[in-house]
Every structure is written in structure tokens, then in C-alpha cells.
Amino acid sequence: MKKLIFACSAAAILGLAACNVNYKTTPSGMKYKILSGKVIGADTMGVQAAPGDIIKFKFKFTIPELGDTVWRNAYDMMPQYTKVDTSARVKMTFLEIFPQLKSGDSAEVVISVDSIIKQGGPNQGLPPFMTKGRHVKAIVSILNVFKDEASAQKDVTKERTKQQAVSEEKLKKATADLDKYIKDKGLKATKTKSGAYVVIDEPGDISKKADSGMTATIKYTGSLLSSGKPFDSNIDSTIAGHTEPLPIAIGQHRSIQGMDEGLRLFGKGAKGTIYIPAELGYGDRDQGDKIPAFSNLKFDIQVLDVTPSDSAKK
Template structure:
């Protein structure tokens, strides 16, 4: 039994010593402490080099604030006179060698305000300690950095196209389910727009570039009214703005001045017609939010009246 106990103690000692050796406390030339988690004894950076880092920020409640696996790596040009003004985070980053992994604790203001020139969120304490994990990934010259940037742009565009294509199917199913549930018969255009004419008229149809006057009520798919040209509906729905003049809005159509769902949908109507447009998110505001009532990737419903074609 004593032999087993001695062996266990010896193994624990080896593990403990190994852990101590793999994480070393370091201090930058500016006096900033950090822990070197791992080193590959890589090449150092020189003045003017472009360095690419991975970065992860975790707050005091273990919530991840920034993760380069999701938002992309951090590119930094090593210019000492610039980085020395950006606080302790960049003091550490500029001294790493390629392959070095570090962790440290810095205040939110040190990382966000000093480092990234961004204000600390109102619900955050500027002195809250954030855990920072970083790794130096690549060293690039100017030509290499320009190539890296182009590659990242292409990757981002490919992802946007893939996400948009996937969202098309989600939006189409959402609109179809809504129409079926509410027993609505709407026509679908080749682009994916659904529409139902609720009041026919015999006036002229607008063409691209025409100016039109339109009354409307805009709703999300759950029925929430987010905007309208009708004063009474605005008051009923809690979106009334006393500084606004209500009534038909005047817009050029078919020229990209409004969302694509409007550009296409309004030109399907005759002057005097009324219709409901069921607009997939890709023809509305896409992957970006549009105010507090329209989240990202929102399909929208518009009741519209084409009052006049000028």
C-alpha cells in the first residue's frame, strides 16, 4: 500500500510541476503582468509587421463578450508609438512571439476603452475584471496582409450568401405557414414576395422611376405594428410620433430608395389599389435589425394603398 501511495504522490508531483512549467508569469516592458500559457518559441514581430491574433474576452460571470472564432481574428500592425497608447492589452500583444498563448485579467475600461476605443456598455462596471485569452497566429508583411484581407472579405461574402440562401427557405416556410393558418390566398412572385390584392382599381401601374404616394401599415409576423402612415392606427398601436406629419408618403419607386419588397410589390398594383405584401427578410432589412421592433432576419407584412402615381 505504501508503495502505491508513494507512486501516486510522485505522479501528482510530476503533473503539478509540469503544469507550473507550462504556465509562466511574465511582465511586459511596460510593466503589465500576464501568464504565458504556451510557447512554441516562434518568431518575434518587428516594427511595421502585421500580426494576426486570436482573442477571447470573458466577463466576471463567465459570459463570452468577444470570441475571434465567431467574429474573426484580430489584425494589428506593430507600430510601437501607436500601440503604446492603447493600454495594457496591446502592451502584451506586441511582445508575443508567433505561437505564444497568454491569459491575463484586465479591467473592462482597459480592454474596451483604451484598447479598442469603444465605450463600456452602460450595464457594465468599467472596473469589472475581464479574463483575456490571446494567441499570436501569424506574421505578415504588407503584401501578405493585403492578401489576408482579401481572403477574409471573400470568406465573409461567401458566408453571407450561404446564410441568405438558408434564410430564404426559413422565410418562405414562415410565410406559407402564416398564410395557411389564417386561410389567406396570396400569390407568390419569382423573387419570393407574396401579395394579395384586397381592393382592385383600374388606374395606371407605376414604372421604375415614377414617384408614388402610398398609405401603409407595417407589421411583424406576430402582428406588432412598427410603423404606419395613418394617424389613428399609430395612436392605437403605440407608435404615434407627434412630430411627424401623417398621410400618404411620397417616394420614387423601383430605384432602391425603399426595401426591395416595396419596390417590387408597389409596381404590381394599379393606382387606387390596396394590397397586403408578405415580404421575406431578404427583401426587407435582411440580417440587420431595423429599430427595436424589427429584429434581424424579420419577414414583414405591409398593408398598402397606392394612392397616386405621379
């Protein structure tokens, strides 16, 4: 089942929150509510899940005390697949109610952060917004129930093909959006071979370029091009809490492709900006809650030093 299961991580299946009426309670203490046959676009309707069956589903996590702020939304992603499990392993996760569900059902599952901490201990690395007294709420939609692995695997293949096509279109759109941004702003940018853009404000020492085999030590602030919201910085400690210069070994695939290509146009002491299309950044993968999938990125760069990489010294 390793190739089949796209089951959520332990952190991702913690459950949900809120103390609404009409909720039932699981043996482990979670609140839940099932809405029968309410999923629009489900593959099948009314197929009862049983232990060992494979469920195809989508989900979303929100924090009610923060105005139902979304923690994670997987509705725009490929569906998840997992076996119906009745063991203690699914305690305090929304997987606990799967044996009660049919294809086409949706459910809300609510769990208090206090219960999560009690079960796993206070030092389990919960996100900072998951504090005592709060809850996590999960919305789950059951798309199908498979009685055998072969049928489920066939469906996985179909969904992968579909998701790949959707991702390719979204990446193309993100690239077109970046091209338009550069043109509309009238930026005098150099385009790298794969499609990142570089604007050099101060060229620095071009005799010491950050090329292949070299390490560029940089200060930077990264932000989302769409909103301008910063997601990381070692210049402004209030953004990410660190200020140490970052060494990047060029050509060794230790940074996103757009950064690696863009830095090659910088010399020691240079300052400028690298604009990176989603395809050369993090693509169709969310990076926590700070960088959504298909995001174009902007990095303001200061190159402090350029030195031979360790591999080049040997």
C-alpha cells in the same frame, strides 16, 4: 494598408469589463489576462507580435453586468487584420495589448465605462446600455502574425473567398427557410421576381399602385421572422420611438430590395405583409444588435399614400 486593414471601428474596439482576480493592468488602466496558446484552429502558434507586424484576429464584446450579454460577436465573421501599434491611438482599446501576444494566444480585456467616458467625454454617442458603473469585456483570439504586408494580403484574399462561400450557403438556407415558412403556414402569398413574398389583406386603390417612379408613404412594423421580435416601427412608438410616416421612392434603391419589390404590389390605402429573405434584406451584415446577419424579415405594411416621386415630376 487601406485595402488590407479590417480594423475595428473606434466604438468596436473600446475594450472589456469585469474585475476578476489574476488580471494585469495596462498603462492606460485596462485590466487584461492572456491565455497562451489556447486558440483552437489558429493558423500558427507562438509567433511573437512586434510593432509593425500585422495581426489576424477575432473578437467578441460582452457586458458583464448584464449577464455577459453579447454586444458584438465577430467570431462567425471574416477575421480582422490590423498592424501592431504602440502609439497613444490604441490607448483604452484591446489593441494596446497586441505587442504582448503571440499567434495562438487569446486574451480577455476589461475596461470600465467610466474610463471611456472620462477619456472621450460624456457626449460621445455610446450605446444606451453603456452607462456609468458598467464595464465592457472583450475576448480576443490571435490567429496569425504576419511579418510583411504581402503575406497578410494573400491571407486576406483567401479568407474573403472562404467567407463568401460560407455567406452564400447561409443565404441559400435562409431563403429555403422562408419558402418553407410560407408553405407550412399555408399563406396565399405572391412571390416577387427576386423571391420576396407579399400577402395583401386590403388591396387599396390599385389605380394608384406603388410602382417605379412613385413614392409610397407607409406605416410599418418590421420584425425578425425567426423570433417574431420587432426591431423597428412607426406604428408602435414603444418599439423605436418614432411615429412619422416613411416615404419610400420606388425603384431608386433607397430601401432594401425586398421592400422595394414588395411595395409594388400595394395600392394607396392597402394593408398587408411583406416577407423578405435575408438575401433581399441585409444579407450577411448585422444591423446593430437588433437584426443579426442572415435574418429573414417580416414587415406589416399600411400604405397611406402613393404620389409621383420628385424625379418623376421633372
